[in-house]
Amino acid sequence: MQKGAIRVQTENIFPIIKKFLYSDHEIFIRELVSNAVDATQKLKTLASVGEFKGELGNIDIEVRLDKEKKTITIADHGVGMTAEEVDKYINQVAFSGAEEFLKKYKGQENGTNIIGHFGLGFYSSFMVSSKVEIFSKSWKDGAAAVRWECDGSPEYELEEVTKEERGTEIVMHINEESEEFLDEGRIRSILTKFCKFLPVPVKFEGQQLNNTTPAWTKKPSELTTEDYQNFYKELYPFAEAPLFWIHLNVDYPFNLTGILYFPKITKSYEIQKDKINLYSNQVYVTDEVKDIVPEFLMLLHGVIDSPDIPLNVSRSYLQGDPNVKKINAHITKKVADKLDEMFRNDRKGFEEKWESIGLFVKYGMMTDEKFMDKANKFLVLENVDGGTFYTREEYKTAAEALQTNKEGKLVILYATNPVQQDSYVQAAKNKGFVVVKMETLVDSAFISNIEAKWENVQFTRVDADIADNLIDKDENNNTVLTADQEGKLKEIFTAQVTQPNIKVELKGLNAESQPVIVTRPEFMRRMKDMASMGGGGMSWYAAMPDEINMTVNANHPVYLNILDEKDNALQEKQVKNLADLALLSQNLLTGADLTAFVNRSVELMANAKK
Numbered sequence: 001m002q003k004g005a006i007r008v009q010t011e012n013i014f015p016i017i018k019k020f021l022y023s024d025h026e027i028f029i030r031e032l033v034s035n036a037v038d039a040t041q042k043l044k045t046l047a048s049v050g051e052f053k054g055e056l057g058n059i060d061i062e063v064r065l066d067k068e069k070k071t072i073t074i075a076d077h078g079v080g081m082t083a084e085e086v087d088k089y090i091n092q093v094a095f096s097g098a099e100e101f102l103k104k105y106k107g108q109e110n111g112t113n114i115i116g117h118f119g120l121g122f123y124s125s126f127m128v129s130s131k132v133e134i135f136s137k138s139w140k141d142g143a144a145a146v147r148w149e150c151d152g153s154p155e156y157e158l159e160e161v162t163k164e165e166r167g168t169e170i171v172m173h174i175n176e177e178s179e180e181f182l183d184e185g186r187i188r189s190i191l192t193k194f195c196k197f198l199p200v201p202v203k204f205e206g207q208q209l210n211n212t213t214p215a216w217t218k219k220p221s222e223l224t225t226e227d228y229q230n231f232y233k234e235l236y237p238f239a240e241a242p243l244f245w246i247h248l249n250v251d252y253p254f255n256l257t258g259i260l261y262f263p264k265i266t267k268s269y270e271i272q273k274d275k276i277n278l279y280s281n282q283v284y285v286t287d288e289v290k291d292i293v294p295e296f297l298m299l300l301h302g303v304i305d306s307p308d309i310p311l312n313v314s315r316s317y318l319q320g321d322p323n324v325k326k327i328n329a330h331i332t333k334k335v336a337d338k339l340d341e342m343f344r345n346d347r348k349g350f351e352e353k354w355e356s357i358g359l360f361v362k363y364g365m366m367t368d369e370k371f372m373d374k375a376n377k378f379l380v381l382e383n384v385d386g387g388t389f390y391t392r393e394e395y396k397t398a399a400e401a402l403q404t405n406k407e408g409k410l411v412i413l414y415a416t417n418p419v420q421q422d423s424y425v426q427a428a429k430n431k432g433f434v435v436v437k438m439e440t441l442v443d444s445a446f447i448s449n450i451e452a453k454w455e456n457v458q459f460t461r462v463d464a465d466i467a468d469n470l471i472d473k474d475e476n477n478n479t480v481l482t483a484d485q486e487g488k489l490k491e492i493f494t495a496q497v498t499q500p501n502i503k504v505e506l507k508g509l510n511a512e513s514q515p516v517i518v519t520r521p522e523f524m525r526r527m528k529d530m531a532s533m534g535g536g537g538m539s540w541y542a543a544m545p546d547e548i549n550m551t552v553n554a555n556h557p558v559y560l561n562i563l564d565e566k567d568n569a570l571q572e573k574q575v576k577n578l579a580d581l582a583l584l585s586q587n588l589l590t591g592a593d594l595t596a597f598v599n600r601s602v603e604l605m606a607n608a609k610k
Contacts, residue, residue: 001159002083025178028128029063029187030194031121032074032170033202034283036061039078039168040200043139046079052139060201060208063191067182070174076200077167080138083146083158090122090134090148091156125170126152128178135161136168194284197303216259216303217282220247232261236275236301240264243353246338248304250330254323258304260297260331265356279305291324294332296363296371304331329370335360336374343378351389354380362446365453372453381436384418384425390436392454399434405472409458413470414438414447416461423514423585427467435462448526463586464522466509466551479508479554485563486554489575492562493552496576501545506554515556516582519549546588550579570607573600 040059046052057077064073081089125132130151137145145163150156174182181187188204195202197214215223215231228245242261250256260276276293278285282305290298292309308323339361343350350357361379365372380389390398396410403411413428413435415421428435438447438459447459460470468474479486486506493504509517524547552559558578565571580597583589589597 001157003155003157025127026181026190027194028124028172029072029074029190030284031124033061033063033191033195033198035121035170036074036076036078036168037198037200037283039076039080042079043077043166046139054139060203061198063187063202063204065182065184065187065205070179070182072172072174072181072187073169074172075167075169077165078139080143080167081134081136081146082138082140082143083160085138086134086136086146086148086158091158122170125172126150128174128181129172130175131173133171133173134168135163135171137163137166139166196284197279197282199282214282214303216247216257216305220249223247228259231259232301235277235303239301242301243356244338244342245302246334248331248334254306254308254326254330256304256306256308256327256330258302258306260300260302260304260335262353262356262360263299263301265299265359275299275301277303278309279303280309281305281307292327292331294328294364294368294371296360296367297331297335299360332364332368332371335364336371339378340374350378351380351382354382354389359440359442362440362442366442366446366449381412381414381438384415384435384437386437390434392457395434395436402432403434403471405458409456411471412436412457412459413462414443414459415463416443420587421461421463424463424467424519427513428462428470431467433467433470444526460522461525463519464525465519465549466507466517467513468507468509477507479506480511481554481559481563485559488563489552489554489559492572492575493550493579496572497550497579499545499548502548502550504550504552506552508555509551509553511553511555511557513553513556514582515553515558516578517551517553518582518586518588519551520586521547521549548583548588550582570604573604577601577604 040061043052043059044056047056059077062073062075064075065071066073132150132152134148135145136148137143144160146158147161148156148158184205188209191202191204191209195210197212198210199212199217201208201212202210211234214234215227228247229241232239232242232245241264243264245259245261248256248258248260263275275287276289276298277287278289278292289304292304292306293300304327306323306327309327339350339357358380361375365375365379376392378391380391381395382389395412399412400410403413405411413433415425415435415437416439418425418437418439425435451457451459462470464470481489490504490506493506497504562571562574565574577597577600580589580593580600584594584597
């Protein structure tokens with residue numbers, strides 16, 4: 001029997017491993033199963049180049065739990081190790097067997113597709129173990145089987161033993177602090193999380209837990225629509241079917257495979273982020289992919305797999321690398337090309353999906369210049385009546401005759417809540433204006449952002465002013481009232497509408513228009529909307545009262561009746577009610593003011609002449 005001290009740079013590496021190397025203790029299972037996969041893949045490579053001439057036979061990886069002995073065993077039928085290799089790869093932590101292996105077989109079949117982490121990965125077992133044993137028999141003819149044991153100190157034992165089958169077994173004697181890992185359900189859930197798509201069969205309690213050939217490892221030409229949909233169900237068993245997907249398959253200048261799915265987003269906006277999983281050669285790494293996937297595509301679902309994304313020793317955190325930026329740019333291009341293709345080849349189908357697609361497109365146009373250049377072609381604006389969509393150029397063709405202002409800008413009229421803003425929408429439509437919907441979570445920011453990027457375009461919400469003033473300010477104030485009547489009416493309104501943030505103005509509008517129209521100027525409303533959404537340095541806007549313009553349509557016939565009223569008190573109540581009705585239509589009448597309006601309305605109805 002050989003005894004010795006593990007050759008490490010520090011006096012005792014194990015406290016460092018336990019406290020700092022791995023933040024999440026369950027990762028030990030991923031590391032050890034990954035090592036078992038490496039060992040199996042190495043044997044397959046040796047067989048493919050003719051060095052191993054025996055039968056591969058059973059290459060399954062087995063995970064065994066023994067509650068009585070308090071052990072977890074991870075066994076493979078891979079290359080195994082000789083006593084010299086155990087000494088080199090286990091006792092000399094600074095060495096990596098995988099690196100040596102890859103150098104030797106570089107460029108040969110499957111040689112570059114091996115993760116290779118004998119070394120520190122194995123030492124993660126000591127996070128949960130009071131003692132670890134290795135039983136290993138090399139694939140080499142005549143090699144003796146060996147047993148290695150260490151209790152977490154730098155001291156170890158290495159001896160020859162009898163072992164019939166080729167491969168390696170890691171036996172972990174679980175310590176008291178880690179007995180949670182002796183639960184079958186816990187082990188199964190960890191294996192399902194980390195090992196679900198490993199390329200070698202992984203069995204636990206006799207049941208294979210992984211799909212060794214997931215859809216993203218195949219060529220797109222080999223897959224049907226049903227295959228893609230079934231894989232989505234495998235990833236997200238309870239999710240609604242995706243809208244469409246993009247298959248990534250790149251081998252130069254970097255390696256990248258994967259499938260990204262566009263989920264259906266309902267109006268409830270129950271948006272889930274962090275649904276893209278990152279793999280490295282089918283080994284799960286993380287669902288934190290914000291550096292790899294563009295921010296505006298973080299709402300996508302699916303899988304990306306790349307051995308070219310550098311990972312630290314725990315495989316859990318991305319490190320800065322040029323490949324990450326290249327992959328990010330490639331994904332952006334693939335998504336833009338796919339959306340452009342859908343728009344050109346099946347515009348009707350594209351428009352039917354716009355409720356969900358639009359969120360990605362608008363977010364992308366705000367955050368990525370290159371994406372915006374392409375998206376300008378397939379961004380569509382939906383008519384407020386539904387069913388009709390306009391590209392930017394199509395909207396210009398439909399609206400520029402009536403909606404170009406004195407500055408030469410095209411005014412795009414929009415509604416954020418077509419039902420609530422219906423009276424304003426109808427007034428705009430009566431003038432021949434084209435009104436579109438802008439009602440998603442990102443539209444407020446999108447409008448402000450895109451105005452700065454599109455030349456000669458201005459967005460105006462349909463309730464930002466009376467219809468006559470939406471494109472250019474109409475200075476026509478002619479009314480059917482006499483000067484005395486106008487003065488009297490203005491006096492009554494000013495006396496009843498005393499809020500300092502409300503500006504009252506008399507105008508001569510169409511007699512069929514509303515008697516009082518309340519509008520909120522575009523600029524101030526936008527500032528308040530942005531502030532309420534957490535706009536940086538704008539919190540003081542949110543605290544300011546709404547700036548409100550109250551336009552009294554002096555041509556409405558109701559005012560002749562009011563001005564003829566001899567009862568001044570009744571006259572004032574009628575005017576106050578008309579003002580409150582206009583505020584109510586914009587959800588600007590609340591609390592005690594709303595209660596007073598209801599009581600006053602009941603009183604006016606009760607006293608009405610029969």
